[in-house]
Amino acid sequence: MSVIILGIETSCDETSAAVVADGCVVKSNVIASQVEVHRKYGGVVPEVASRRHLESVNVIVAEALEQAGIGFPDLNAIAVTYGPGLAGSLLVGLMSAKAMAYARAIPLVGVNHLEAHIYANFLTRPDLEFPQLCLVVSGGHTDLFYTTHHGNYKLLGRTRDDAAGEAFDKVARVMGLGYPGGPLIERQAQDGNPKAIDFPRAYLEEGTYDFSFSGLKTAVLNYLERARRTGQEVSIPDVSASFQKAVTDVLVDKVMAAAGEYHPVGIMLAGGVAANSALREALGVRARAGGYELTVPPLVLCTDNAAMVACVGYYKYLRGEFAGPELNAVAAKGLGLFVKR
Ligand code: KG4
Ligand code: ZN
Numbered sequence: 345m346s347v348i349i350l351g352i353e354t355s356c357d358e359t360s361a362a363v364v365a366d367g368c369v370v371k372s373n374v375i376a377s378q379v380e381v382h383r384k385y386g387g388v389v390p391e392v393a394s395r396r397h398l399e400s401v402n403v404i405v406a407e408a409l410e411q412a413g414i415g416f417p418d419l420n421a422i423a424v425t426y427g428p429g430l431a432g433s434l435l436v437g438l439m440s441a442k443a444m445a446y447a448r449a450i451p452l453v454g455v456n457h458l459e460a461h462i463y464a465n466f467l468t469r470p471d472l473e474f475p476q477l478c479l480v481v482s483g484g485h486t487d488l489f490y491t492t493h494h495g496n497y498k499l500l501g502r503t504r505d506d507a508a509g510e511a512f513d514k515v516a517r518v519m520g521l522g523y524p525g526g527p528l529i530e531r532q533a534q535d536g537n538p539k540a541i542d543f544p545r546a547y548l549e550e551g552t553y554d555f556s557f558s559g560l561k562t563a564v565l566n567y568l569e570r571a572r573r574t575g576q577e578v579s580i581p582d583v584s585a586s587f588q589k590a591v592t593d594v595l596v597d598k599v600m601a602a603a604g605e606y607h608p609v610g611i612m613l614a615g616g617v618a619a620n621s622a623l624r625e626a627l628g629v630r631a632r633a634g635g636y637e638l639t640v641p642p643l644v645l646c647t648d649n650a651a652m653v654a655c656v657g658y659y660k661y662l663r664g665e666f667a668g669p670e671l672n673a674v675a676a677k678g679l680g681l682f683v684k685r
Contacts, residue, residue, distance in 0.1 A: 347661060348414065350422045350444075351654025352405065354437030355429025355457045356483070357381075357388045359400040362650035363412035363419075367658030368470040371412035373644070373651040376400045383523050387513070394432030401440045408650070416448050421666075423453040423657020425460060427674030428484065434673035442669060453657040454667040458485060459497075461614040463659075464641035464652040472639060477608040479599050481623070482615030483509035483524070486555050488599065490606050494659045500602055501553025508591055509617045511557040515564050515587055519580055529584045530620055536581030538589035541567060545594050553602050560590050592623045600630050610637040619646040 346365040353360040362373040378396045382388045409415060424441035427434055445452035462478050477500075478489045486503035506514070509526055516525025521532065543563050546556040564587055571578045599611060611631050617623065624640050631638040645652060660666075 347420045347658060348418055349453075349654040349657040349661060350405070350408065350419050351455075351650035351652070351657055352401070352422065352424040352437045352441050353457075353460070353648055353650040353653045354397040354401065354433050355425045355427070356433060356648055357393050357396075358648040359397050359404050359437075360648065360650035360653075361401075361405040361408035362654050363408050363414060364467070364651055364654035364658065367655050368467055370467065370651045371414070372408045372410075373649055374404050374408045374411065375644075375649050376404050379524065386517055386523050388430070390430045390432055393430055394436055397433050397436035401436055405440070405444070416444070419448065419450055421445070421451040421453055421657060421661050422448075423455050423653050423660070425457045425653050426454040426667075426671055427457065428676055429457055429673075431673055431675040434675065438671065438673050442671070446669065451661065451666040452668075452671065453660045453665065454671045455653045455656045455660070458482075458487065459495075460652040460656050462489070462491075462612065463655040464614055464645040464649075465612045465639045466659075467645060467651055467655040468641060469639055472612070473609050475606065475608045476610050476612050476639075477599060477603055477606060477636075478612040478614060479595065479618075479627075480615045481508040481595065481613070481617035483507060483513065485615065486557070486595075488553050488602060490602070490608065495663065495665075500606075501555065501598065503555040503557060504548075505556050505558035506561060508555070508557060508595065509615070511561050511591060512588075512617065514561055515583075518565055518568060519583065521580070524616075526617060526620060529588060530622065532581045532584035533588045533622065534581075534585075536579065536583070536585030538585040540579065540582035541586040543567075543586050543590040545590050547594065547597070553598055555594065555598065557591065560587070588620070588622050592620070592626045595623060596626050596630050599627060600634060603631075603634055603636055608636065610639055613638065613640045614646070616647045619643050
């Protein structure tokens with residue numbers, strides 16, 4: 345008998361529902377992106393996002409069940425993201441999940457969004473062995489974790505200011521590329537020279553696994569401003585490639601330094617920025633050279649989706665970690681789930 349979980353994700357600007365069997369068989373993964381709505385504002389507008397989730401959530405859940413060829417009676421549990429994210433957006437998914445679980449009298453499982461990003465890896469590689477090092481790079485987070493078993497995390501380092509994805513989005517905006525910036529910068533960088541401009545890399549003090557990207561972002565802004573003042577021509581591909589290289593250099597160096605200290609069997613990459621091919625490639629090369637297996641989710645599972653939520657739901661279901669009706673949305677970053685070293 346398989347364990348069938350319905351996952352629901354509404355933490356930011358994607359309304360998603362998925363049906364996953366046994367934590368690794370994705371029966372459906374329906375994602376309704378609001379990107380077109382928010383693009384004209386240059387970023388996610390929280391009130392607009394929650395309203396959109398409200399309009400979509402029931403339709404998306406129905407579609408996920410239909411594509412999976414099942415109905416509510418076939419579900420063993422409902423897993424839902426409760427944070428971190430936008431409070432109003434989280435509440436829509438959470439309240440829907442609570443109502444459905446209550447109506448069907450099946451368990452509700454609360455899922456941390458960061459843990460869901462990490463589990464995009466277990467979705468396709470349930471065989472992965474521990475310990476693993478995991479770099480979560482998204483629009484809201486840049487966190488490096490060490491994990492020795494399911495559901496257990498040690499936070500080794502995190503960004504002290506901007507998240508990696510946030511830096512991509514902000515730099516893209518000042519270059520007039522649009523939103524979301526990550527994929528647009530990646531595309532421009534393909535025609536650029538990563539060595540054209542020597543942007544700063546913030547390694548911070550000796551031995552820390554924390555990150556900082558705001559200095560790099562300011563350096564790019566200053567470079568563009570100086571060019572504008574002096575009438576110097578700017579190559580968007582060169583700026584993009586040099587910026588992307590500065591971000592990936594620091595990420596890769598820090599992950600490899602942590603690998604040298606913690607000796608994991610493998611390294612997992614997760615979150616929206618894990619879709620970046622320059623990062624995947626650079627980390628892949630260094631990981632292989634160090635004898636570590638690098639695991640990266642398929643592109644569609646890097647950015648927000650409910651299959652990864654259902655995957656966490658499966659492991660928590662097996663452990664009997666269920667949520668009560670009092671489960672609340674938690675908007676704050678760095679939920680108490682992870683313990684800082
Ligand atoms: O994980 P995600 O979908 O949402 C959050 O939980 O934040 O990540 C979105 C972030 C955005 O900042 C976006 O620009 C970035 O991931 N991103 C990328 C790429 N695709 C998405 N950054 C760099 N290269 C990409 N190909
Ligand atoms: Zn995310």
